[in-house]
Amino acid sequence: MRPNTFITLGLAGAALCLQMGVAQDAGKQAAPAPQGRGAINRAPDPRVQQRTYHFQDTNEDLPYAVFVSSKVTKDRKNPLIIALHGLGGDQNSLMRGNTVDLAEEGGYILAGPMGYNPRGWYGVPAGPPRAGRGGAAPKANPAAANDPPNLRELSETDVLNVLGMLRKEFNIDDRRTYLMGHSMGGAGTLYLGSKHASNWAAIAAIAPAAFSMQANAAALLTPIKDTVPVMVTQGDADTAVPVQNTRAWIETMKELKMNYSYVELPGEDHGSIIAKSMPTIFAFFAEHTKK
Numbered sequence: 001m002r003p004n005t006f007i008t009l010g011l012a013g014a015a016l017c018l019q020m021g022v023a024q025d026a027g028k029q030a031a032p033a034p035q036g037r038g039a040i041n042r043a044p045d046p047r048v049q050q051r052t053y054h055f056q057d058t059n060e061d062l063p064y065a066v067f068v069s070s071k072v073t074k075d076r077k078n079p080l081i082i083a084l085h086g087l088g089g090d091q092n093s094l095m096r097g098n099t100v101d102l103a104e105e106g107g108y109i110l111a112g113p114m115g116y117n118p119r120g121w122y123g124v125p126a127g128p129p130r131a132g133r134g135g136a137a138p139k140a141n142p143a144a145a146n147d148p149p150n151l152r153e154l155s156e157t158d159v160l161n162v163l164g165m166l167r168k169e170f171n172i173d174d175r176r177t178y179l180m181g182h183s184m185g186g187a188g189t190l191y192l193g194s195k196h197a198s199n200w201a202a203i204a205a206i207a208p209a210a211f212s213m214q215a216n217a218a219a220l221l222t223p224i225k226d227t228v229p230v231m232v233t234q235g236d237a238d239t240a241v242p243v244q245n246t247r248a249w250i251e252t253m254k255e256l257k258m259n260y261s262y263v264e265l266p267g268e269d270h271g272s273i274i275a276k277s278m279p280t281i282f283a284f285f286a287e288h289t290k291k
Helices: 098-106 152-167 184-195 209-226 244-257 273-287
Strands: 004-008 047-057 060-068 077-084 107-113 171-182 202-206 230-235 261-264
Touching: 004 184, 004 202, 047 152, 060 098, 077 098, 077 152, 077 184, 098 107, 098 273, 107 152, 152 171, 152 184, 171 184, 171 273, 184 202, 184 209, 202 273, 209 244, 230 244, 230 273, 244 261, 261 273
Parallel strands: 004 261, 077 107, 077 171, 171 202, 202 230, 230 261
Antiparallel strands: 047 060, 060 107
C-alpha cells in the first residue's frame, strides 16, 4: 500500500489539472451559502444516462444517473465508482465534464444516486444546528419542510440500492468498487465508506462537510484504518467547508496511521475544487485494488 501523503499543489501544479464548469454544493450542513464557480444544477451531460427505479420504502420512483465507458464489456469485470453529490445538488452534480472524461478513459462505470433528495446526507448522523455567517441563526429551508423524519436513513438506503442494481446489471469488479463525494457527499463518503467498508477498494472525499462527525472522527475512521485507503482533497480558499476542519480530519488519519492521501490546493474554493481534484482521485483509485 502507498505511504501516507500530504500534498499542497502550487498554482503551477494546479494549472496542469483539467478544468470544467462544475456543479457546486450549497455548502454547510445547517446554513449552506453558495460560492465559487458553476451552478449547483445544470443540464445533464448528454453522455450520462438518466434513469429511475421504484423505491419501495416510500413507494415512489427515484432518479439516478449512470455513465458507462465504451471500454466496459460483459465478458470481464469492470470497475465502478459511486459519486455522491453535495447539499442542494442532484444525481448529475458530479456526472459531467472531466469526471466523465476520466471515467471513459479508465473504463469505469460511474453512477450518481440522488440520496433520496438533495438534503439526504447519506445517513450521516445529524449534529446540533450550525450558526450562519456572523453567528446568526441559520435560515430555514422551505424545501425541507416536508422531509420525512427518517430522511437520512432513506438517503443511505438509496445509495445502497443503486449499488445493488448496478451489480446485478453489469459485470462489476468487487475488488475495484469505489466511493467518492463532494461536501455533503464528502461527509457521506466518510460515513458510508466506514459503515459499509467491505464494499470499497478506496474512497475519496472532496471538501467533506463532516461537521457533525468531527468530534467522533477517530471512532468513525478506526474500522477502516487498515483496510480502506482514503483520499481527501480541499481548497484553502473554501469558505463553506473551512480548510481547518478538513485538516483536523487529516490529523486524525495521521494519528491512526491510516493509508491516506491529502491534496490541498491553494486558491481553490468549494466549487472549483471538484474538477481540480478529479485527475488525482482517479489516479488514486487506479492504484488501489481490494485484496
